[in-house]
Every structure is written in structure tokens, then in C-alpha cells.
Amino acid sequence: MLNIDSIQNGIVIDHIQAGKGMRIYELLELGKLDCCVAIIKNARSSKMGKKDIIKIEGDLDINFDVLGFIDNNITVCTIRDGVLVKKENIVLPKRLKNVIRCKNPRCITSSEEGVDQVFVLCDEKAHRYRCLYCEQEYKHHE
Amino acid sequence: MSNRLRHLVDPLDLSMEETRRLLDLAESIADDREAFAHKCDGKILATLFYEPSTRTRLSFESAMMRLGGKVLGFSSAASSSASKGESVADTIRMISCYADIAAMRHNKEGAPRIAAQYAGIPVINAGDGGHQHPTQTLTDLLTIRREKKRLNNLTIGLCGDLKFGRTVHSLIKSLVRCENIRFVFISPEELHVPSYIIDEVVKPSGCAYKEVRTMDEVLPELDVLYMTRVQRERFFNEEDYIRLKDSYILDGEKMKLAPEDLIVLHPLPRVNEIAVEVDNDPRAKYFVQAQNGVFVRMALILMLLGVEPGLYEEETSC
Numbered sequence: 359m360l361n362i363d364s365i366q367n368g369i370v371i372d373h374i375q376a377g378k379g380m381r382i383y384e385l386l387e388l389g390k391l392d393c394c395v396a397i398i399k400n401a402r403s404s405k406m407g408k409k410d411i412i413k414i415e416g417d418l419d420i421n422f423d424v425l426g427f428i429d430n431n432i433t434v435c436t437i438r439d440g441v442l443v444k445k446e447n448i449v450l451p452k453r454l455k456n457v458i459r460c461k462n463p464r465c466i467t468s469s470e471e472g473v474d475q476v477f478v479l480c481d482e483k484a485h486r487y488r489c490l491y492c493e494q495e496y497k498h499h500e
Numbered sequence: 501m502s503n504r505l506r507h508l509v510d511p512l513d514l515s516m517e518e519t520r521r522l523l524d525l526a527e528s529i530a531d532d533r534e535a536f537a538h539k540c541d542g543k544i545l546a547t548l549f550y551e552p553s554t555r556t557r558l559s560f561e562s563a564m565m566r567l568g569g570k571v572l573g574f575s576s577a578a579s580s581s582a583s584k585g586e587s588v589a590d591t592i593r594m595i596s597c598y599a600d601i602a603a604m605r606h607n608k609e610g611a612p613r614i615a616a617q618y619a620g621i622p623v624i625n626a627g628d629g630g631h632q633h634p635t636q637t638l639t640d641l642l643t644i645r646r647e648k649k650r651l652n653n654l655t656i657g658l659c660g661d662l663k664f665g666r667t668v669h670s671l672i673k674s675l676v677r678c679e680n681i682r683f684v685f686i687s688p689e690e691l692h693v694p695s696y697i698i699d700e701v702v703k704p705s706g707c708a709y710k711e712v713r714t715m716d717e718v719l720p721e722l723d724v725l726y727m728t729r730v731q732r733e734r735f736f737n738e739e740d741y742i743r744l745k746d747s748y749i750l751d752g753e754k755m756k757l758a759p760e761d762l763i764v765l766h767p768l769p770r771v772n773e774i775a776v777e778v779d780n781d782p783r784a785k786y787f788v789q790a791q792n793g794v795f796v797r798m799a800l801i802l803m804l805l806g807v808e809p810g811l812y813e814e815e816t817s818c
Binding site for chain 2: 480
């Protein structure tokens with residue numbers, strides 16, 4: 359079993375579906391941080407079988423919309439002085455702003471500069487999002 | 501009064517109640533055009549057409565002129581500052597200084613929504629690529645209501661290219677808000693209604709629907725037949741096109757199968773999907789529909805400008 363130190367002050371993004379840790383790392387732009395960041399892939403989980411975990415040492419404003427979009431079963435734990443002070447469950451965001459880009463070449467966002475990329479949840483059950491402007495569906499595998 | 505600026509980008513920007521009020525106003529205009537001839541004296545409509553259009557642009561211009569207003573604008577991107585690389589956001593901010601209301605057609609989907617975000621005046625989507633064409637939808641609704649005297653308890657056949665036809669999708673989205681609507685989708689397999697329209701619009705509404713390949717079998721049960729063009733280039737192969745194209749051409753023989761009180765609509769332009777011989781059939785309403793397009797646009801201009809009530813209602817306080 360691999361051991362990664364507990365963090366004293368920071369955030370633990372837990373219960374990430376195995377394999378999605380890197381996607382979250384990229385979307386949250388954690389590579390740009392100067393602090394200590396650990397990604398644990400395929401950690402053993404009694405509930406999920408295996409899961410990914412991200413530990414971030416230091417303060418960070420988490421974009422919860424990104425997490426909800428990727429996987430709304432994720433939990434975000436805030437640690438202060440080595441103690442868990444807050445545990446938040448993520449919900450599926452109704453609206454995504456500048457998280458994903460519209461791939462429709464006929465969409466105005468492909469040519470108009472300075473426009474926010476906005477997607478709206480149109481089917482909660484199927485986790486289906488559509489571009490606010492052209493209504494093109496965003497497909498996760500794109 | 502609410503000061504929130506209203507636009508029409510999507511047909512669903514208007515609630516069903518607002519749509520009813522707009523159709524009422526359009527009918528009043530149709531009944532007495534003279535009474536509205538000076539309602540927009542001193543007002544200016546900007547027609548911002550980034551791609552060519554004959555019918556829609558002239559219909560908007562006719563509507564404003566019949567209200568006593570004036571029109572300015574451009575009829576292609578080449579003759580606008582878009583050719584110099586100006587953004588939609590900048591163009592509409594500038595136009596807001598010159599006109600009181602704008603109608604925009606753009607080849608890029610969603611351009612009128614961007615315009616609405618930056619405009620200081622009401623923006624009307626006059627067609628954005630293959631996406632939406634809300635004033636066509638209102639025209640279709642007005643024609644159905646004027647001809648059938650109702651917008652509920654109807655069996656509506658939609659025929660032809662149901663996959664790419666923006667007017668079809670917008671009409672379905674609007675009609676599902678009416679009571680007891682039954683859809684019959686008549687199309688070749690390649691041009692079916694997209695599954696997201698079925699899953700996200702039709703099924704949640706509870707409207708009954710069925711999909712068929714040819715129109716002969718369903719014509720007797722229809723109240724409304726909405727025809728669209730089946731374009732050769734939409735087919736995967738020439739053989740399929742030749743095999744199927746006649747199934748989607750409405751002619752005198754097929755009209756014999758239809759009820760006496762059917763109405764036939766078409767957003768126009770038509771090519772060959774409705775035989776010319778059908779034009780003289782009293783059930784052919786597509787040219788009436790084009791006339792209704794002017795009344796609907798007159799009503800819309802009046803309501804968006806706040807000249808007539810219906811959109812700018814008293815806000816209820818909690």
C-alpha cells in the first residue's frame with residue numbers, strides 16, 4: 359500500500375471515479391499551482407472498489423462546477439491544522455461557465471472573441487449539457 | 501412596470517400566455533391594419549442581415565413600414581463592418597445608438613443571443629444558421645390558429661426533412677406547450693426527427709407521437725400538414741433519394757386522401773415538394789402563411805417596443 363502523507367492545511371477531493379483524477383487535475387489547472395499536489399489513482403475504496411483522490415496542500419478556491427460536471431459523487435474535504443473542518447458533497451451544476459468549449463464550428467463562440475463558453479444542463483438524469491448559444495450537446499468523449 | 505429589456509431569440513423566450521397575447525394582437529392587426537398604421541411613427545428598425553434573405557428581411561421591413569416606422573440596415577455581411585472583422589457584440593452596441601429595435605439574421609448559430617446580451621434595444625432573431633427561426637414559428641402558430649380556430653386538440657403531420665429543418669424543431673418545441681397535441685412525423689429514415697427532440701421535448705411533454713415513412717397512410721387523420729423540402733444533398737446515396745423523393749411530394753392525388761378541413765403549411769421557399777396544382781386547393785395555406793408573417797412581425801415589434809402591452813407586465817411583489 360502506497361503511503362501519502364496527510365495534509366495539515368488544504369483540500370482533499372475524494373471519491374473521484376477511478377480514472378478521472380487527471381481530468382480534474384487539468385480542468386482545475388492544478389499544474390499551475392505552486393503548492394504540493396498529490397494525485398492518487400486507483401486507491402482502494404469499500405464503497406467504489408477503486409477511486410482517485412487529489413490532495414492539495416494550501417488554500418484554493420475550488421471551481422465546484424468543474425467537479426460536479428466531471429462526477430457529482432465527489433466529496434471535497436477542507437482540512438485545517440490536520441482536522442477535517444468541512445465536508446461538501448458536489449451537485450450537478452445547472453450552468454457551466456468556461457469549463458468546456460463548444461465544438462460546433464457553426465456556433466458563434468467559434469468566431470466571436472471574448473465570449474464566455476456557457477453550457478446549460480438540459481437533462482439531469484443523463485448529465486446532458488448543451489451550449490447556451492447553439493444548443494449543441496457536449497459529449498464527454500470529445 | 502418592469503424595465504427589463506425583452507428580446508426574441510428562441511421561440512420559448514415567450515411564455516405560452518405571452519405567445520397567445522401576441523397572436524391576439526396579430527389577429528387584431530389583420531382585422532384592421534389602418535388602426536396600427538401610425539403606431540411606430542418616429543421609430544426605426546435595424547435589419548442586420550449577415551446572410552442574404554428575401555422573404556424574412558422584406559417581411560420585417562414591410563411590418564415596420566406598415567406601422568409607420570422606418571428601416572435601416574444591411575443585407576449581407578460583405579456590406580457590413582463584419583467584413584472588417586467587427587464582432588457581433590460591437591455591432592449591436594453601435595446599432596443600439598441608431599435604431600429602436602433590431603432584427604438579426606446570421607449564419608453563425610447563437611449570434612442573436614450574443615447580440616441580445618450586449619444590446620440596448622430589443623433584438624429579434626431572424627434566423628441563425630440551422631438553429632432557430634422564432635418569427636417563422638410564430639407565423640406558423642398564427643396560421644394554425646386563424647385557420648383551425650384553436651391551438652389545441654390537433655393532429656399535426658410534419659413531413660420531409662425533420663432532421664435538419666430548424667422550423668420543424670422550433671414548431672415542435674412551441675406546440676408541446678399546447679393541450680392535446682398529437683404529432684405524426686413523416687420522413688425517410690435518414691431524416692428522422694433528432695432523438696434529442698424526442699427525448700427532451702416530445703416525451704417529457706406527454707404528447708402522443710408516431711413516426712412513419714410515407715404520408716399516404718396518415719393523411720386522413722391529420723388536421724395540419726406541415727411540409728418541408730427533402731434536399732437531395734441530405735441523402736447518403738442517389739438511389740435512396742430517387743426511391744424516396746416522390747413519397748414526400750404532395751400532389752392532387754394525395755390531397756384526395758386528406759380531410760376536407762386539413763390545412764397545408766410550408767415555411768417556403770418550396771421547390772417541388774408541393775405540386776403547383778395544389779396551390780388552388782382551398783386547403784393550401786402557405787401563401788396565407790406568408791401574409792401572416794407580416795402581421796406576426798408587426799405584433800412582435802409593437803410588443804417588444806412596449807407600444808402595445810403584453811410583454812412588459814406589472815411585476816408581482818411578494
